[in-house]
Amino acid sequence: MPRRDDIHKIMVIGSGPIVIGQACEFDYSGTQACKALREEGYSVILLNSNPATIMTDPETADKTYVEPMTVTSVEQIIAEERPDALLPTIGGQTALNLAIDLAEAGVLEKYGVQLIGANLEAINKAEDRQLFRAAMDKIGLKMPASGIATNLEEAREIQKTTGLPTIIRPSFTMGGSGGGVCEKMEDFDRMAQWALDQSPTNQILVEQSVAGWKEYELEVMRDNADNVVIICSIENFDAMGVHTGDSITVAPAQTLTDREYQEMRDAAVAIMREIGVDTGGSNVQFGVNPEDGSLIVIEMNPRVSRSSALASKATGFPIAKIAAKLAVGFSLDEIRNDITKETPASFEPSIDYVVTKIPRFTFEKFPNTDAELTTQMKSVGEAMAIGRTFKESFQKAIRSLEIGHMGFDSPELDPEDQEASLWAQIDRPCSTRPWALVEAFRRGASVEELFDRTKIDPWFLRNLEEIAIAEKRLTEASEGERDAMLRPAKQMGFSDARIGALWGKSEAEVRDDRHRLDIRPVYKRVDTCAAEFVAHTPYLYSTYEDECEADTTDRKKIIILGGGPNRIGQGIEFDYCCVHAVFALHEAGFETIMVNCNPETVSTDYDTSDRLYFEPLTLEDVLEIVELEKPDGVIVQFGGQTPLKLAVALEKAGAPIIGTSPDAIDRAEDRERFDALLEQLGLVRPEGDVARSADEAEVIAGRIGYPVLVRPSYVLGGRAMQIVQNVEELRRYMQFAVKASDEHPVLIDRFLADATEVDVDAICDGERVVVGGIMEHIEEAGVHSGDSACSLPPYSLAPERISEIIEASRQLALEIGVRGLMNVQYAVKDEQIYVIEVNPRASRTVPFVSKAIGRTLAKLAARIMGGETLEQLDFTSEIVPGHYSVKEAVFPFVKFPGVDTILGPEMKSTGEVMGIDSSFGRAFAKSQIQAGNSLPVEGGTVLVSVREEEHQRVFQPIKTLVDEGFKVLATQGTAATLERLGIDCEVINKVYEGSPHTQDRIEAGDISLVINTTNNDPKSIEDSKSLRRAALLAGVPYCTTLAAARASADAIAAMRAESIGVRSLQRIHEAV
Amino acid sequence: MSETMTVDELLGRETTPAALALADGTVYRGRAFGAKTVKSGEVVFNTSLTGYQEIATDPSYAGQIVTMTYTQIGNVGVNGIDDESQKPFLSGFVVKELFDAPSNYRAEGDFDAKLAEAGIPGIAGIDTRALVRRIRDGGAQVGVLSTDPEVQGTDALVELARQAPGLDGVDWVANVTTPTKYDFDEGIWAGVDGQLPRPERPGQELKIVAYDFGVKKNILRLLVEQGFDVTVVPATTPASEALAMNPDGIFLSNGPGDPEAVEGVQPIVRELVQQKPVFGICLGHQILGLALGGKTRKLKFGHHGGNQPGKDLATGRVAICAENHGYAVEAESLRAAGEPVAITHVNLNDETVEGIAHETKPLFSVQYHPEASPGPHDAQYFFTRFREMVERSAAGESVTGAQICGTGDAA
Secondary structure (H helix, E strand, O other), X not given: OOOOOOOOEXXXXXXXXXXXOEOOHHHHXXXXXHHHHHHOOOEEEEEOOOOOXXXXXXXXXXXXXXXXXXXXXXXXXXXXXXXXXXXXXXXXXXXXXXXXXXXXXXHHHHHOOEEOOOOHHHHHHHHOHHHHHHHHHHHOXXXXXXXXXXXXXXXXXXXXXXXXXEEEEEOOOHHHOOOEXXXXXXXXXXXXXXXXXXXXXXXXXXXXXXXXXXXEEEEEEEOOOXXXXXXXXXXXXXXXXXXXXXXXXXXXXXXXXXXXXXXXXXXXXHHHHHXXXXXXXXXXXXXXXXXXXXXXXXXXXXXXXXXXXHHHHHHOOOHHHHHHHHHOOOOHHHOEOOOOOOOEOOXXXXXXXXXXXXXXXXXXXXXOOOOOOOOOOOOXXXXXXXXXXXXXXXXXXXXXXXXXXXXXXXXXXXXXXXXXXXXXXXHOOOOOHHHHHHHHHHOOOOHXXXXXXXXXXXXXXXXXXXXXXXXXXXXXXXXXXXXXXXXXXXXXXXXXXXXXXXXXXXXXHHHHHHHXXXXXXXXXXXXXXXXXXXXXXXXXXXXOOOOOOOOOOXXXXXXXXXXXXXXXXXXXXXXXXXXXXXXXXXXXXXXXXXXXXXXXXXXXXXXXOOEEEEOOOOHHHHHHHHHHHOOOEEEOOOOOHHHHHHHHHHHHOOOOEOOOOHHHHHHHHOHHHHHHHHHHHOOOOOOEEEEOOHHHHHHHHHHHXXXXXXXXXXXXXXXXXXXXXXXXXXXXXXXXXXXXXXXXXXXXXXXOOOOEEEEEEEEEOOOOEEEEEEEEEOOOOOOOOOOOOEEEOOOOOOHHHHHHHHHHHHHHHHHXXXXXXXXXXXXXXXXXXXXXXXXXXXXXXXXXXXXXXXXXXXXXXXXXHOOOOOOOOOOOOOOOOOOEEEEEEEOOHHHOOOOOOOOOOOOOOOEEEEEEEOOHHHHHHHHHHHOOOOOOOOOXXXXXXXXXXXXXXXXXXXXXXXXXXXXXXXXXXXXXXXXXXXXXXXXXXXXXXXXXXXXXXXXXXXXXXXXXXXXXXXXXXHHHHHHHHHHHHHOOOEEOOHHHHHHHHHHHHHHHHOOOOOOOHHHHHHHO | OOOOOOHHHHOOOOOOXXXXXXXXXXXXXXXXXXXXXXXXXXXXXXOOOOOHHHHHOOHHHEOEEEEEOOOEEOOOOEOOOOOOOOOOOXXXXXXXXXXXXXXXXXXXXXXXXXXXXXXXXXXXXXOHHHHXXXXXXXXXXXXEEEOXXXXXXXXXXXXXXXXXXXXXXXXXHHHHOXXXXXXXXXXXXXXXOOOOOOOOOOOOOEEEEEEEOOOOHHXXXXXXXXXXXXXXXXXXXXXXXXXXXOOOEEEEOOOOOOHHHOOOHHHHHHHXXXXXXXXXXXXXXXXXXXXXOOOEEEXXXXXXXXXXXXXXXXXXXXXXXXXXXXXXXXXHHHHHOOOOEEEEEEEOOOOOEEEEEEOOOOEEEEOOEOOOOOOOOOOOHHHHHHHHHHHHXXXXXXXXXXXHOOOOOOO
């Protein structure tokens, strides 16, 4: 059936901020869908609160709303735009849930908006566990024994039928949030209650555990002619019990006979039909008992997902794009396969390689949480690798993770009891388990033993054993035997660095040996069809075989290095920048070549760049591409720290780094060189120094005076950054948090308490500097800039400070020799501006600034690197918009039981949202709604407990709230001061003072806003932690800084004065 | 060999060399598995991700050396149920990486040993994608696979490849058909706990005679599932002998090689189609096409895989199907022959004819493999159609293949 002509305008809902379980894969799918719909001539109205996306670029849709993702906002947008249809299946769980809410609120019916892709009934049938189970019963498929409970008593009853271990899963949450495996009866009540609290519908599934079974996923597509195809089968390396987002997964399935696979395929097709997903992609998860092949259905997602993004990258079949076309009436056989050009999309991709996806975790950021992997997703990113064999693919995936492992080196073991700490990493699923497994093989463990302990399929284990055997043989080889071993070692996926480690050589020496022996990778194409047809798309991966299909051109070309797996501190913002660099350089006539290994991203869409190398971002892998392609330039500025770290080595190896030179980058990053630079420019920074040992650190801190800010050099996202109050804390930090050395010095700076932080993104062509945006942070200095909300333009800075900041930025850019983007962080205290740090590269705020001012900074920067000037690009003066844009951070605390929600110098947020409106208060209010911190516009009771120094200053925001009709509940000290200043307070105990206390009142639902600040010492923080957790779990908005409290109070007042409206980015930009 | 080791050697395994030489002079070198021997055959590739055992035991591959495009082979071992015939008939097997230690609860042995026992040579560790691209671009060609350490010289092997016969003009059916007739009553694989419920067998048992041109067991199993009493007969069994068994229908099986070269079968089929409902699969489809006066042609490198789009022109639905053919019936030739035959199915990748149905007689046939094994089950409806055609015909109704396939007017 051809394109539908009865609809013209389609609303698309994105997935909002990046959170655990919902990351940039939905920018990839959303962008594809928008492009596909517009290609077919439809007008696209987009809603997404996440500014750091390609999807929300004003060019991607006809109308783009960066507005709260609530029923109220959507209704306003629908009333304004009057779309004919709504596509809810490409924006993750967020979009699906919002679509359900809209339908149930009658909004869709009221405005005659049709759901396309999946109807409400199908969504409910797939998402509601009871309905889904009934559907499976109807078609005769099995699910684990289970029941749905809406309270603890019911949960206990059901548990009696399922036995232990019991799985507990809340309904309608993404990434399995709030779920877990309960192994002991005494944990059951606590876990069940937690899950009940997490579910928006207070509904949980209590289920028989099939932990230890093999886990599979099938990516399924269906069109309106009822054609169904399986795009990809995925087998989890980890057995059931670990959330699939936290599992290492492999495509295609490896350990099923065809008969078993086809039974699973039949089941998936039947499920798709029974649930009634009209068109588009879905994913179905299965468990298989390794003993007898028994098949159970785990769940189905009636939408594109993280797995479908992976499947798209793994096969070259663009699921989201095709799903969008199916949603508007096309059938699969009417859509062409982009890669082969000749064949239709109604087929099942065949692949002739193995794809391994491996999750990336950041447990180091949340030290108080349990690092065991469970059914609740905890990873923040992932890397994917392609190899011709599983071993090659797995080893490439390991080094793509960028966590310091260039292969299967030995895991960290407790020197006191190596055996015990090794088995501890094997017996319970954890992020270090693959390394522990290889180590166990090294120590003589058998496949059978490791299977018994882990239930990881013996086929995978045998491959790991072979890696251990090869390492042993490599280690034992004599000097004379080594040359002959190099090629097969490379074929197994060993990195030069790992081989070097085994041979006591440097990576460079192994590379030289390899080049001397002419052992080079070849590049094969991902083509959807295992070479059956000619591939017209240069989507490439490396391997060590005979024939190379790279077919390089002699055009003028530029390589853009991507950012690798997402992590806290380096996420979608950098992919956004890379993608814009690609677009800009393509427009400027260059052939663009992308290198990246993150399957979630837009940058790894084969449609984005002219050529895509899906490769690890290590020196070895990148150098081989550079030597093959011989580009005119390599750009390291856009992908965050990942490519930047390679800059010096790449340049040394002869790669033409364009833009700001690696030496200039070093001048900004090397403490001593940077100090000299500031001195020369007459700029000041907080007093500080570099310590290369613990003793040195004490001397420096003593000289500067406490509190001091300490951190390792060369980090992103404030990793291990801490504010230290006294010498004891410093000693503890130097002992446990970092290991200072000559190569890894520790930076110690005076901490500017109560200073205002300011971020500046500027762009420089060598002659001229133009400020892109000045952002005033809402949280004071001491909170990592990535975690702080900020306002563009500044909402309280004096004009003189702004002028000084602009001038300082100009001087810095010119002196450093920036070609492209630069980000500077300043602190303002007592009318003095301090330079905190300079990063001569794209920063996390570039997409936010670009959306605020209506010019795409990353694009401009890329064109400058390509040789143009700011004048030629018509960007010669700063744009100061008439509206306010507020960026707010989004945190994953809810996924990590026991973790404190207090903010500090270590970045913890995973994503961001943007609120745009005419005043700061209104923009801030919008940002809070978007961040899920919905401020209580309707009034209520505010709970205040602030540290002593702030008793006076909290008066002002509390006064604002009282004027708006709020009641005040305060802890003793705070209450005394407020009473004295004329505010009526009810006094409440702190938690350690005994019940009834603050936490009781939060749990009782009496509180609508919490303002809680605390002294920055471990005891005070610990004492008040339960208060913050209680607020988090009860979903009560909370402020942990005075600045946030002020902004929140102003926002509440602004919203009460006038309800908020919506405006498209296109209209906002017109006004700029 | 060269001074560099192979992956197997790095892992400390004892291996012997193998070589695959093509008639165009290309030689691929890897390690040997399966039997120690030298065999020639047309080199083809199969894009199925699963089912190497079924492929290796499919008699349609007689005279061919099969390259698996998927790289990890042997993972699930072999078992008694997944065999498609008594033994492998193909000439050789080519893989990227072979696993000897299977991991699957159904495994009863390993693939290497199975091929060795059947006398089939294999080669592992070569750049299979490079080989596949060569076949795709240059077309199918004859190759020689040697796992004999004494026969590894480039010139000698290439010469052998050049002299070896291809498929054209060779009657491979004679090598694979059953020597004597037999009854078949085995149902399909029982499956696993938790799979979709299966339809019940029709109650009324109808009798069919299946002509064995190299039949795959799963076809026979699925015929049994349709409630047929199946007797399998040799390829050249005279029509009179088959008709003497008083069957309700005739089935023409799949099989290897060049359809025009299969001796003595076309006249038999011409006789049968006058008397009984006939259903043909793959070679059986081609032979039916030839018997009706059509022609077949050789495809450049054929369709071999489990992911091919087969469109049913009557319903517009696309089945993802298992295909395995190097020849195809020419659409125009049938029309030219004046026989009232409708094209019912095409392959959407290249518009090859994949199914035909007669507009006045109870005949239809399909080029691909509704029995899958390996491959998706999407096209199993052909067996239900055959059952319906035989049933209605047995009840005295004058039904046509086109009606059954939805392309003709209702009776």
